[in-house]
Amino acid sequence: MDMSATDEDAMRQFMPASFGKKDAGVDIAAQIERCRRTIVDERKQAAVKDTSDKDSDDDSDSDDSEDEDEFPVSHELVLKTHDRPVTTITLDPSGTRLVTGSTDCTFKLHDLSSLTPTTIRAFKSVDPFQTKSSATAESHMIHQVLFSPLSGNQILVITANPQARMFTRDGDMVAEYQKGDMYLMDKLKTKGHVSEVTSAAWHPTDREKFVTAGTDSTVRVWDVNKSMKQEQVVLHKSKALGSAGITRMTAVAWGVAPEGNGSMIVSAALDGSLVMWGGEGPWHRTTGEIRGAHENDTWTSGMDISADGRLLITRGGDDTIKLWDLRKFKTPVNTTAHPSTSSQYPTSNIKFSPNSSSVITGSETGHLHILNPATLRPELITPVTPGSPLITVNWHPKINQIITGSANGQTTILFNPKLSTAGALTILSKAPKKRHLDDDPNFTTDLDPLGMAGDTVGSQGALTTNTFKSRHPTIGLTVSGKSRDPRRPHIPATTPFAKNTPDEKYVREHIELSSMRDEDPREALLKFAPKEGEKNIFTGAWDQTQPKTLYKDYDSDEDEPDAKRAKR
Structure with a gap:
């Protein structure tokens, strides 16, 4: 099949000339020139306006260039x-x-x-x-x-x-x-x-x-x-x-x-x-x-x-x-x-x-x-x-x-x-970076007119930025670390004490006698009481010297005082 010169040129433009990622190139001089200030010295700008003589204008322009240098x-x-x-x-x-x-x-x-x-x-x-x-x-x-x-x-x-x-x-x-x-x-x-x-x-x-x-x-x-x-x-x-x-x-x-x-x-x-x-x-x-x-x-x-x-x-x-x-x-x-x-x-x-x-x-x-x-x-x-x-x-x-x-x-x-x-x-001196979906638009600039210039990401049926953020509330944080999703609740700052609160396992393994807090105090004392025939270890020294009780013993309720009977 014979190809005309026009078809051959079109094919060359369509086919890549090399493989791999290409460097689009950065016009550093143009980027620096866009940062040039319009007014360097206000005093000399005012002098230029007040002076109508062309020679004086030329002199002031030369002075501005000297100040810039x-x-x-x-x-x-x-x-x-x-x-x-x-x-x-x-x-x-x-x-x-x-x-x-x-x-x-x-x-x-x-x-x-x-x-x-x-x-x-x-x-x-x-x-x-x-x-x-x-x-x-x-x-x-x-x-x-x-x-x-x-x-x-x-x-x-x-x-x-x-x-x-x-x-x-x-x-x-x-x-x-x-x-x-x-x-x-x-x-x-x-x-x-x-x-x-x-x-x-x-x-x-x-x-x-x-x-x-x-x-x-x-x-x-x-x-x-x-x-x-x-x-x-x-x-x-x-x-x-x-x-x-x-x-x-x-x-x-x-x-x-x-x-x-x-x-x-x-x-x-x-x-x-x-x-x-x-x-x-x-x-x-x-x-x-x-x-x-x-x-x-x-x-x-x-x-x-x-x-x-x-x-x-x-x-x-x-x-x-x-x-x-x-x-x-x-x-x-x-x-x-x-x-x-x-x-x-x-x-x-x-x-x-x-x-x-x-x-x-x-x-x-x-x-x-x-x-x-x-x-x-x-x-x-x-x-x-x-x-x-x-x-x-x-x-x-x-x-x-x-x-x-x-x-x-x-x-x-x-x-x-x-x-x-x-x-x-x-x-x-660096190439401009396209704005990512998660970047804060206050700190970045979108240079691609066909990209994410607005809220939508693609054509009809595509996910919007707000929809993406609502589905992924942890993505898209501000510089201070706060979420951009207004529906996400505020997470309070975790204090050092809250970070180190010990759990039950830690207490049992590292604190001695910590298991005693789950015992009944009465039962804990009664387990030291002597059994029949055993020697009283703790209070045995007072068994022979213990004084007799001085309280009166009553044989029946009839002999009790009237005041005590009334309370019952």
Whole structure:
């Protein structure tokens, strides 16, 4: 049979050219380009609109490109794994694991190396108060989560509670640090904080130590492996009027000392003061103290020490940002106005860039501010979540990406393909994954228009998603582990006591004389009574010395007293 050229071409298109699974290919450049931000710097965008001269427009465009090459803010990747404000963000030293904390009383772990563009979600959600060792009904918002700076195998978690907690990088709790006795008047004698812990920081070089600051007016240094008592405790005696010598410590930072001479701890207090101690002591006196660094009764939420240990940046509740020289710890080097969000979000922070050449912080309008540390003037102002306050920021030194957390529950990764490595680029270098039936549509995206775009799975007569879930109620769980089937009853959390309740077999085998609980007490005593002719073992010593009874014997009912006869 002769085949025409048209038929031959059709046959070639129909028959496979090779066997095995084919790689559809990923257009990485296109995926990265879709993450490009429309507005990088609002100030220069406004300048372009106001300037009608074409030459000035060209100059501003060139300035935008220079900013994109200077700061990693040209592209963004959004993670929406929290429903409430994100209060803290931390990454491990390698930049592969991201942990976010929120006011929903949970912190969530994200593995950036395993995410794909369509499956951006947390692989674990942890409530610090719903663990095996502390299964209680209480929950508190997350103030801080901090990866250990050197190894990255431990996560320090600070909640609105007097106790700090230590977790592994997989979210398993390994230590719960001691709470102090609140009835002791001398705070130096307590073994831990007696009220809420507000902030914490790791030792810059020793991975076995960290420091916490609390509302009990103390700063405490802890050993990671000793959870029953702190190593050192320092009581800050406030000298503000009406404070009675007690104030709240709002923030703490632990950095290297200038010129590499050990380390230093700096803490801020609610009375507006800044206090500095040597990281290795002495603890009985301060290295430096500034009264009125910020206004009294204002919450200084942000504090950071530069990489060389020379500069300190603080963000106060008095709507100011101040730069301090730790070598001349007396007056601020520079001050600028910046609206504060610490009254509503007390964990609003401020950070130095990895090389201390810039300072980053958020604003109540949802913008990221990148400041010059010498002048504290903004070098770039870029919108991240307009209309929703930007609470926490973090600039990772290895991957060179900026991660932000906002009040709308959104976590944003800002990056630049020319300057950044790994992180968001690793996610965007993978092929999109089609949404599975059990995936949560809030965290995944369906790219196949002929697939499960709606509720139905197939054509007429096919099972629907809701029908599948009703038949399989254990399939399709949320990130927190709850079932999506509204008809499935809530299963209460199993307490450790309920897990270890002994059964009857265990009691009989492991508890001595446990079988006696099933015996009649009277029968158990009578079996020790002596039989006729046997010697009384227990009370035989009183057989010869037992006194005679003194009660009167009656021969008949007639001789009984009238009172006794009446009772009968």
